[in-house]
Amino acid sequence: xxxxxxxxxxxxxxxxxxxxxxxxxxxxxxxxxxxxxxxxxxxxxxxxxxxxxxxxxxxxxxxxxxxxxxxxxxxxxxxxxxxxxxxxxxxxxxxxxxxxxxxxxxxxxxxxxxxxxxxxxxxxxxxxxxxxxxxxxxxxxxxxxxxxxxxxxxxxxxxxxxxxxxxxxxxxxxxxxxxxxxxxxxxxxxxxxxxxxxxxxxxxxxxxxxxxxxxxxxxxxxxxxxxxxxxxxxxxxxxxxxxxxxxxxxxxxxxxxxxxxxxxxxxxxxxxxxxxxxxxxxxxxxxxxx
Amino acid sequence: xxxxxxxxxxxxxxxxxxxxxxxxxxxxxxxxxxxxxxxxxxxxxxxxxxxxxxxxxxxxxxxxxxxxxxxxxxxxxxxxxxxxxxxxxxxxxxxxxxxxxxxxxxxxxxxxxxxxxxxxxxxxxxxxxxxxxxxxxxxxxxxxxxxxxxxxxxxxxxxxxxxxxxxxxxxxxxxxxxxxxxxxxxxxxxxxxxxxxxxxxxxxxxxxxxxxxxxxxxxxxxxxxxxxxxxxxxxxxxxxxxxxxxxxxxxxxxxxxxxxxxxxxxxxxxxxxxxxxxxxxxxxxxxxxx
Amino acid sequence: xxxxxxxxxxxxxxxxxxxxxxxxxxxxxxxxxxxxxxxxxxxxxxxxxxxxxxxxxxxxxxxxxxxxxxxxxxxxxxxxxxxxxxxxxxxxxxxxxxxxxxxxxxxxxxxxxxxxxxxxxxxxxxxxxxxxxxxxxxx
Amino acid sequence: xxxxxxxxxxxxxxxxxxxxxxxxxxxxxxxxxxxxxxxxxxxxxxxxxxxxxxxxxxxxxxxxxxxxxxxxxxxxxxxxxxxxxxxxxxxxxxxxxxxxxxxxxxxxxxxxxxxxxxxxxxxxxxxxxxxxxxxxxxx
Ligand SMILES: [Mn+2]
Ligand SMILES: [Mn+2]
Numbered sequence: 001x002x003x004x005x006x007x008x009x010x011x012x013x014x015x016x017x018x019x020x021x022x023x024x025x026x027x028x029x030x031x032x033x034x035x036x037x038x039x040x041x042x043x044x045x046x047x048x049x050x051x052x053x054x055x056x057x058x059x060x061x062x063x064x065x066x067x068x069x070x071x072x073x074x075x076x077x078x079x080x081x082x083x084x085x086x087x088x089x090x091x092x093x094x095x096x097x098x099x100x101x102x103x104x105x106x107x108x109x110x111x112x113x114x115x116x117x118x119x120x121x122x123x124x125x126x127x128x129x130x131x132x133x134x135x136x137x138x139x140x141x142x143x144x145x146x147x148x149x150x151x152x153x154x155x156x157x158x159x160x161x162x163x164x165x166x167x168x169x170x171x172x173x174x175x176x177x178x179x180x181x182x183x184x185x186x187x188x189x190x191x192x193x194x195x196x197x198x199x200x201x202x203x204x205x206x207x208x209x210x211x212x213x214x215x216x217x218x219x220x221x222x223x224x225x226x227x228x229x230x231x232x233x234x235x236x237x238x239x240x241x242x243x244x245x246x247x248x249x250x251x252x253x254x255x256x257x258x259x260x261x262x263x264x265x266x267x268x269x270x271x272x273x274x275x276x277x278x279x280x281x282x283x284x285x286x287x288x289x290x
Numbered sequence: 291x292x293x294x295x296x297x298x299x300x301x302x303x304x305x306x307x308x309x310x311x312x313x314x315x316x317x318x319x320x321x322x323x324x325x326x327x328x329x330x331x332x333x334x335x336x337x338x339x340x341x342x343x344x345x346x347x348x349x350x351x352x353x354x355x356x357x358x359x360x361x362x363x364x365x366x367x368x369x370x371x372x373x374x375x376x377x378x379x380x381x382x383x384x385x386x387x388x389x390x391x392x393x394x395x396x397x398x399x400x401x402x403x404x405x406x407x408x409x410x411x412x413x414x415x416x417x418x419x420x421x422x423x424x425x426x427x428x429x430x431x432x433x434x435x436x437x438x439x440x441x442x443x444x445x446x447x448x449x450x451x452x453x454x455x456x457x458x459x460x461x462x463x464x465x466x467x468x469x470x471x472x473x474x475x476x477x478x479x480x481x482x483x484x485x486x487x488x489x490x491x492x493x494x495x496x497x498x499x500x501x502x503x504x505x506x507x508x509x510x511x512x513x514x515x516x517x518x519x520x521x522x523x524x525x526x527x528x529x530x531x532x533x534x535x536x537x538x539x540x541x542x543x544x545x546x547x548x549x550x551x552x553x554x555x556x557x558x559x560x561x562x563x564x565x566x567x568x569x570x571x572x573x574x575x576x577x578x579x580x
Numbered sequence: 581x582x583x584x585x586x587x588x589x590x591x592x593x594x595x596x597x598x599x600x601x602x603x604x605x606x607x608x609x610x611x612x613x614x615x616x617x618x619x620x621x622x623x624x625x626x627x628x629x630x631x632x633x634x635x636x637x638x639x640x641x642x643x644x645x646x647x648x649x650x651x652x653x654x655x656x657x658x659x660x661x662x663x664x665x666x667x668x669x670x671x672x673x674x675x676x677x678x679x680x681x682x683x684x685x686x687x688x689x690x691x692x693x694x695x696x697x698x699x700x701x702x703x704x705x706x707x708x709x710x711x712x713x714x715x716x717x718x719x
Numbered sequence: 720x721x722x723x724x725x726x727x728x729x730x731x732x733x734x735x736x737x738x739x740x741x742x743x744x745x746x747x748x749x750x751x752x753x754x755x756x757x758x759x760x761x762x763x764x765x766x767x768x769x770x771x772x773x774x775x776x777x778x779x780x781x782x783x784x785x786x787x788x789x790x791x792x793x794x795x796x797x798x799x800x801x802x803x804x805x806x807x808x809x810x811x812x813x814x815x816x817x818x819x820x821x822x823x824x825x826x827x828x829x830x831x832x833x834x835x836x837x838x839x840x841x842x843x844x845x846x847x848x849x850x851x852x853x854x855x856x857x858x
Contacts, residue, residue, distance in 0.1 A: 018662075022662075023582055023584055024581075033729060036729060036730065052661075081692060088619070121692035122692070122693060275856060308752035312720060313721055314720075328593075337753035337798065337800075341802070342800075371831060372831075375759070375831045413834070414834055560583070560589070571719045572717075575719060
């Protein structure tokens with residue numbers, strides 16, 4: 001089984017299907033897609049994909065594990081949000097935010113996930129998390145350990161891997177000496193941003209991270225969003241150095257999942273999304289050799 | 291409740307949605323559509339709409355009755371086929387055909403239907419049924435009575451209401467003195483056939499039936515397919531005298547369901563099908579006064 | 581299933597209570613890749629054929645439970661899932677007439693992963709919402 | 720759910736048995752408003768990139784059970800429902816190469832409500848089937 005392999009593995013974030021799901025596709029269809037691609041891991045967005053979130057019926061949970069079993073797919077990353085701006089006029093306290101987070105930790109564990117993409121509420125245009133983010137996480141570390149899940153903020157453009165935000169996360173990890181908090185690197189950080197209609201502009205953006213910027217972080221990275229916008233007919237994309245970064249991960253024996261995240265046009269057209277994801281997996285398969 | 295009203299009632303044949311069902315609509319969506327239209331009766335095509343036909347699980351049957359209850363919809367007509375050309379090289383015997391029919395009678399009853407659109411296998415271009423059709427039906431009359439369902443061949447263009455095929459059916463009913471066999475009149479028999487691409491041409495076709503041709507048959511008619519091809523923005527259709535025929539049915543106190551059957555273009559486009567059916571129900575509602 | 585557009589075709593009809601038409605309903609979906617806690621949802625006035633129906637004449641039905649817009653602001657542990665439409669019941673004695681109607685609807689959510697400069701009550705107060713429009717047929 | 724086209728995008732991949740690639744699979748749906756008894760279904764040769772794969776190198780999987788085309792002709796009490804795709808497994812040691820492939824598929828059913836002049840084995844013998852085509856990507 002692929003699932004037992006050491007080294008980078010291929011998976012899919014079914015966020016990629018969000019403009020199709022419940023409209024012309026159901027959850028099992030996502031698993032069928034993964035089977036065609038030979039993907040062995042999945043990311044869900046809990047608030048979008050778990051029926052009756054955050055308290056699914058046991059029937060739904062049974063069906064979830066049936067699908068994972070039938071299609072040979074490992075639950076990899078559980079996407080969720082800590083919504084500190086829950087109530088009008090006041091922010092959640094650290095304890096309230098922890099209690100919201102705890103519900104997700106328990107659900108992630110119940111569904112077999114081992115990594116969480118923990119999206120904190122942001123305070124500014126450079127996506128800085130709330131000032132008390134570390135207080136929330138610190139409270140959650142024991143429960144995360146108990147539930148065997150690693151909470152990971154997503155490092156996402158326009159943030160750069162060399163930014164203060166990232167070194168703050170690393171400092172926290174080192175200080176707490178914990179493996180229950182880590183990083184999810186979104187390959188968009190390596191993207192040469194070409195201005196295009198509808199894309200936000202970030203004043204003062206200093207350009208993308210270099211592939212080697214991931215090297216010192218690698219041991220904290222439990223998951224990657226293998227973000228892409230357009231794979232061409234030759235299964236390549238000029239604006240993101242996919243193969244270079246994957247090569248570094250392979251060289252260093254990084255043992256996690258590369259989750260395809262399609263962030264291109266026409267997400268409401270199945271023929272585009274299904275084709276783009278297959279092209280992306282061909283690129284990854286040919287780079288990895290499996 | 292509309293369902294208790296005497297006189298023609300409004301319903302929908304969900305055949306109308308066949309190019310959408312299981313693609314971008316589910317069964318409950320059809321019930322939601324009917325609720326919007328104020329339709330109180332449904333026709334299904336058993337082979338197309340019953341999960342695991344002809345032996346649905348009890349869960350499916352429970353869900354069926356839940357939907358009928360929730361949306362105030364009566365199971366009206368159960369569409370099915372007697373497939374005499376089941377095996378290569380030989381036709382079914384009357385007994386074999388009866389046994390196939392018996393499975394449908396029992397299932398129609400199990401799902402609460404009281405009328406069946408019993409489509410017999412045909413032998414020629416004028417849609418004449420197999421020579422032994424009456425043998426099959428005769429065998430089935432006791433079971434139909436036991437199950438309280440009326441088997442009805444569909445009188446469908448290019449057949450005319452004054453054709454021999456129809457008088458043969460009436461003769462059979464009279465001779466057997468039965469109410470467990472009757473007629474489903476498809477309003478297409480009243481349609482002025484305009485040649486158009488893709489429409490079959492029937493040599494020797496003598497033109498549509500006249501509305502009053504339904505009068506002598508009315509007591510044998512347990513259901514109508516209110517067939518239409520294009521309702522315009524004024525909720526009218528020039529080629530079928532809908533209001534005239536419905537007027538006759540009202541005058542005579544005919545107490546059955548008019549089942550909308552959309553047979554027009556672009557059946558794969560929800561915006562067209564949903565709009566056409568609503569227009570059709572506006573026409574029927576305004577004609578009936580309810 | 582849900583329909584792609586925010587304003588759904590299915591679910592548009594007048595509402596009868598105790599024999600009287602008290603208003604009309606239509607359904608909308610949350611065109612987001614996640615569900616939102618009810619307290620993060622901001623209701624806007626609804627327009628039909630150019631006539632405004634203010635927020636406080638609207639009742640939401642989400643997952644089978646009725647809420648006024650004001651009630652929703654206090655509920656931080658129930659989600660409106662992106663996978664299922666909500667029903668809006670708009671008070672209007674006599675309901676809407678048979679025929680086509682132009683329905684305009686807007687909803688905003690507090691997106692906590694976006695800068696408050698863009699997504700907050702202060703930001704919303706400074707910018708009009710983006711309305712969705714759909715022509716619906718009342719039978 | 721099913722995809723609109725007869726040849727489905729989902730379900731196209733090579734098939735490994737005991738560590739060896741024995742062929743490939745793709746899925747098709749019955750684009751009819753009813754299901755058909757297996758005995759009324761007529762299998763045709765499949766073409767991929769212009770290469771013919773004869774009927775007898777194909778196995779159908781319908782509702783979880785495998786059938787050869789010849790077996791299906793004898794089964795008059797099991798339906799292929801129009802609501803769920805069937806899987807075709809085509810024998811081809813080594814499978815198909817990575818990349819795009821042009822798949823052509825046809826199926827015919829005995830429609831007993833149509834004149835035998837149009838729908839019968841005799842009629843089918845006189846007329847070539849209408850093939851569906853789709854370009855599918857093998858990962
Ligand atoms: Mn991402
Ligand atoms: Mn008809």
